[in-house]
Amino acid sequence: MKIYKGAKKQLYLETNSIGHLFSFPVEEFMEIHEYERDDWIIQEDTRPDYLFYVIEGKAKIYITHQNGKVSLINFINENEYIGEMELLHDVYYTKGIQASTKTICFALPIYYYRKRLLEDAKFLRELTKFLSLKATTMAAKYTQSQAFPLENRLADFILQTSDEGVYKEKHVTVCDYLGVSYRHLLHVLTQFCERGYLHKEGRNYYVKQYQSLHELAKVLRNE
């Protein structure tokens, strides 16, 4: 992890306007952190000292269950918060946050800014919108995972993550994300190939029948 200082910090402050986030000046004690891919931004079960706001990159929220299973709860993208739960609640089981690409965040020391943040309508309004989306997303994932088999959820995931018709996510990550075993994921991918929806070459899968995948995916969404 690196902390940007001096000119580099200035550059990021100027490039990424934060005027819409806070109604009081935060530059003085705000830091800018850079995390490498796979770095832990927050360790599971360890309270963070900062409230983060992602300006570049992508991270993953993980929780480890008592039976050893690991769930990838969700991804965090640019313009999203990290550590907001701990800002709001004194008691909270902290989830692990891991950078999945190089990630750059604004980092506001909680001990210093907490009080003012919780009185700042502008900040709270942004955070409220973010949290409401988070709640909605989780509710959707929850109900979808119960109402539909992997087939449908995977089709949706492939359409969302494939780039120029190529799907090449890591199986390991995907099973944590979709909450199924490695074995089963492979099984369903193989089926997709057999049915001609995908074509496998090495470690990449090429989308051959968008239509079929769309059919499978569309039942997920009412919205």
Add this chain to the structure above:
Amino acid sequence: MKIYKGAKKQLYLETNSIGHLFSFPVEEFMEIHEYERDDWIIQEDTRPDYLFYVIEGKAKIYITHQNGKVSLINFINENEYIGEMELLHDVYYTKGIQASTKTICFALPIYYYRKRLLEDAKFLRELTKFLSLKATTMAAKYTQSQAFPLENRLADFILQTSDEGVYKEKHVTVCDYLGVSYRHLLHVLTQFCERGYLHKEGRNYYVKQYQSLHELAKVLRNE
């Protein structure tokens, strides 16, 4: 649905202080609604005209999937909001909200109060806490449903909902809530009886071995 007027309205306004919720007066246009058990407070896919705050009773959030399956997303209890998603977002797939007991809510006309609410730090701070808990709860339910079989989740649910050692929730509701088929729920309940954890009499189940149920339930929680 009834709307309280005059003295009855006054009574509720006096009994339930709302000073901690808003920093401006809302009494003038705020209504007080009473819903019977099974009334729909909000219809699925129909934007509500009010932001509600539950002061008495309990309600259920439902979504209907394209394949006809119904998910009971969660319960809403006293001191929780209803319709906050629509207040925050212009585009939103509205879930259905059904009273599961007689439910009394404050009802604030959105068209009238929206602007001021979104500028009120006190209101936003409360809402932020509520939404963060909602997001956390949904995330927990999501990952638990993927990491553990019904056995564990049902044990937890029985411990949470049984009263004086008696469990008597409606199976129909429970399967929507835990996201399993009616058939399977019965099957696991029967197992619990066979193992002596529960004893069935008529439509009630008596908890016989708290310890065993606790064992099953405790793996769900790290927190």
Add this chain to the structure above:
DNA sequence: GAAATAATAGGAGATATCTCACATTTTGAG
């Protein structure tokens, strides 16, 4: 109070998904 509707109950077979075991390939650290 009879008829319609919702809830409970359980059998039987299908299928979605998991666990475990093991082999191969790729990646990363030194």
Add this chain to the structure above:
DNA sequence: CTCAAAATGTGAGATATCTCCTATTATTTC
């Protein structure tokens, strides 16, 4: 470059969960 760790791949059998079907009770409704 080399070795260990991570990721991929596959078989076989177990289990969790679903679907469909059919009865039997409660609960509503007219």
